[in-house]
Amino acid sequence: MKKHILLIFIFIYYFGFSQKYPQTDFENPLKIPLVLSGTFGELRSNHFHSGLDIKTQGKEGIKIYAPADGYVSRIKVSQWGFGKAIYITHYNGYTTVYAHLQKFEEPIESYVKSIQYKKENYQTGNIFPSEDKFPVKKGDIIGFTGDTGGSGGPHLHFEIRDTATEHIINPMHFGIFPEDTKSPTLQKAKVYALDNNSRINKTSKDVVLNIKNVGDNKYVTNRITANGYIGFGVNAFDRLNGANNKNGIYSLEMNVNGERYYYHDVETFSFAESKFINLLIDYPFYKKFKSRFQKTHKVKANKLSIYSDLLDNGKIYIENGVNYNIEIIAKDFKGNSSTLQIPVKGVANNTTFSAKDTTAYKITAKKFNKFQQENVIIAFPKNTFYKDLFLDFKVENGVAKVHESTIPLDKKFTLTFNVSSYSGAEKEQLYIANVTNKKYPRYVATKKKDTTFYCTTKTLGSYKLLSDKLSPKISLLNFKNEQWLSKAKTLKVKISDIGSGIKNFRATIDGEWVLMEYNHKRGILTYNFNDKKLVGSKHLFKLVVSDNVGNTKNISATFFRK
Numbered sequence: 001m002k003k004h005i006l007l008i009f010i011f012i013y014y015f016g017f018s019q020k021y022p023q024t025d026f027e028n029p030l031k032i033p034l035v036l037s038g039t040f041g042e043l044r045s046n047h048f049h050s051g052l053d054i055k056t057q058g059k060e061g062i063k064i065y066a067p068a069d070g071y072v073s074r075i076k077v078s079q080w081g082f083g084k085a086i087y088i089t090h091y092n093g094y095t096t097v098y099a100h101l102q103k104f105e106e107p108i109e110s111y112v113k114s115i116q117y118k119k120e121n122y123q124t125g126n127i128f129p130s131e132d133k134f135p136v137k138k139g140d141i142i143g144f145t146g147d148t149g150g151s152g153g154p155h156l157h158f159e160i161r162d163t164a165t166e167h168i169i170n171p172m173h174f175g176i177f178p179e180d181t182k183s184p185t186l187q188k189a190k191v192y193a194l195d196n197n198s199r200i201n202k203t204s205k206d207v208v209l210n211i212k213n214v215g216d217n218k219y220v221t222n223r224i225t226a227n228g229y230i231g232f233g234v235n236a237f238d239r240l241n242g243a244n245n246k247n248g249i250y251s252l253e254m255n256v257n258g259e260r261y262y263y264h265d266v267e268t269f270s271f272a273e274s275k276f277i278n279l280l281i282d283y284p285f286y287k288k289f290k291s292r293f294q295k296t297h298k299v300k301a302n303k304l305s306i307y308s309d310l311l312d313n314g315k316i317y318i319e320n321g322v323n324y325n326i327e328i329i330a331k332d333f334k335g336n337s338s339t340l341q342i343p344v345k346g347v348a349n350n351t352t353f354s355a356k357d358t359t360a361y362k363i364t365a366k367k368f369n370k371f372q373q374e375n376v377i378i379a380f381p382k383n384t385f386y387k388d389l390f391l392d393f394k395v396e397n398g399v400a401k402v403h404e405s406t407i408p409l410d411k412k413f414t415l416t417f418n419v420s421s422y423s424g425a426e427k428e429q430l431y432i433a434n435v436t437n438k439k440y441p442r443y444v445a446t447k448k449k450d451t452t453f454y455c456t457t458k459t460l461g462s463y464k465l466l467s468d469k470l471s472p473k474i475s476l477l478n479f480k481n482e483q484w485l486s487k488a489k490t491l492k493v494k495i496s497d498i499g500s501g502i503k504n505f506r507a508t509i510d511g512e513w514v515l516m517e518y519n520h521k522r523g524i525l526t527y528n529f530n531d532k533k534l535v536g537s538k539h540l541f542k543l544v545v546s547d548n549v550g551n552t553k554n555i556s557a558t559f560f561r562k
Helices: 002-017 108-119 271-280 283-289 424-428
Strands: 036-038 052-055 063-065 070-077 084-090 094-099 101-104 125-127 141-145 155-162 185-193 207-210 212-215 218-220 224-237 251-256 259-265 316-318 323-331 337-346 361-363 369-373 376-380 389-391 393-396 399-402 413-418 430-434 452-457 461-467 473-476 490-496 502-509 516-519 524-528 538-547 552-560
Touching (some): 036 155, 084 101, 101 108, 224 251, 224 323, 430 452, 473 552, 490 502, 490 516, 490 538, 502 524
Antiparallel strands (some): 036 052, 052 155, 063 141, 070 125, 094 155, 185 224, 376 413, 393 399, 430 461, 502 538, 516 524
16 A cells, blocks of 8 residues: 555656646647647847747637637737737746737727727737726637738747746746657857967867768768867758758757766756857858858857756867767757767867957957047947957948947947938938948937937947938729728728838828738738728828838828718
8 A cells, every 4th residue: 555655746746846847837829730830049139049830730710729828918910020929927927929810809909909099000009908908718719810020920939938038938838839750950150269379170260160970960060170260150050840840959059078068958048148149149140151060169258058067168178199089969858869970089189370360440348439530439338348359349331330240249239320411411321231242231229419420229230321312112902992892891002112121101091090000021901891881982192101211102082881
């Protein structure tokens, strides 16, 4: 009897109390097979992916179901980012998030539209309903999948957060994961010289290593010679069953002669630390070649909490005459793994190299830094940079080149142009643009004073004052002037701007503001006739569109509808 009680206790301990996250509290919020286009913790531009991107079979309008009891605690409609998003707080200590929705389920949809019409604005900002406003039960429909905001196509972005801390947690830890029998793919490796005395294959430069797949998810590289402190990085991705997307890996480990030197995984992280992804990856390489190496060594300024079991922060000291076997292991959430073996031979090298180039613009990371050339001033708050460096800064032909975009920043810096030489009319049409890509200059939010224009940005590169004298363009899509629209469900209008870009628009029917949803990816505005009842049969539609320097375009059309 005692033996049975002991066995029961052990079973409860290991399969109950020791379970970090509940496995049965949540389920797939869609009643379709779980296929992912994006996994938690994937490496994105300046951040980790904070949820699962669930495929919706290329369609919009699929029903979303509450995965557990709770209440709607937050709603937000934005032109960018999450688009239409809803947050449900559950009674188990977690909050689930659903983004890029097409629309909300009633009565939430009507509630949100009432706020939009009251504000006369598509974007609602954060809405925090009271706990008793929209209670939900497991299985209730809460909305429909879509493609709003910064979505790259129809899908559902799904998150699970700790309600108290707002930390994001990998939903796969809650039992929400697709079938996965495929191991990660390792594409390339890289070895880094970590100080001025380090050498790799008789050079002080970082070296990209080609790797060979020898079968059974095992990879090897040719032997390298080195001495001093070195580090490694790998370019890797994972694929899940049922989809061909290149997804992120779950964990990365490095062993040196059988001893663990490095480990990280993407179980959870906070939004505040997500920016340090730029120190996890080889950021200069990514900016130049759009390919990411995840480093297996940690730099001092990196405050990510994803690391464990680091030995000397993953840095390896190579001694003369000693052989090393470097083993790097990439795993997905299900434990499928791939292993890379890198043989290293310690070889002393006394080759000296010339000092690195310097400039007149020395950045001391812990101090405020301000420089000026011609009509341009750049100012960096303390700790904008992660380390001291020499900055390239010059102004030629009106272009202010502020180094290159290969250095990540922790804070925004201020870029100021003196515009006192321009007339008042000229200044109205001027704006600051990022012209690092000469073919595609990008408007940067420009603040204007009498004699100076300035902007704040976290991106180094080239900037210039540009002039926009052209008004936006407007064209009617699914109707014409003087047309009967009794059977039409929507009004559609296409808008575009080739200069500073569209800033805002305002549409009215019979003099009253109407809600037009803007698909910025296609440049299409849509009004739904179900939003409000029109009085009479003859109606006047008006639309005013403005760009970022104030150029406007107006259009009006009469339509008939019973």
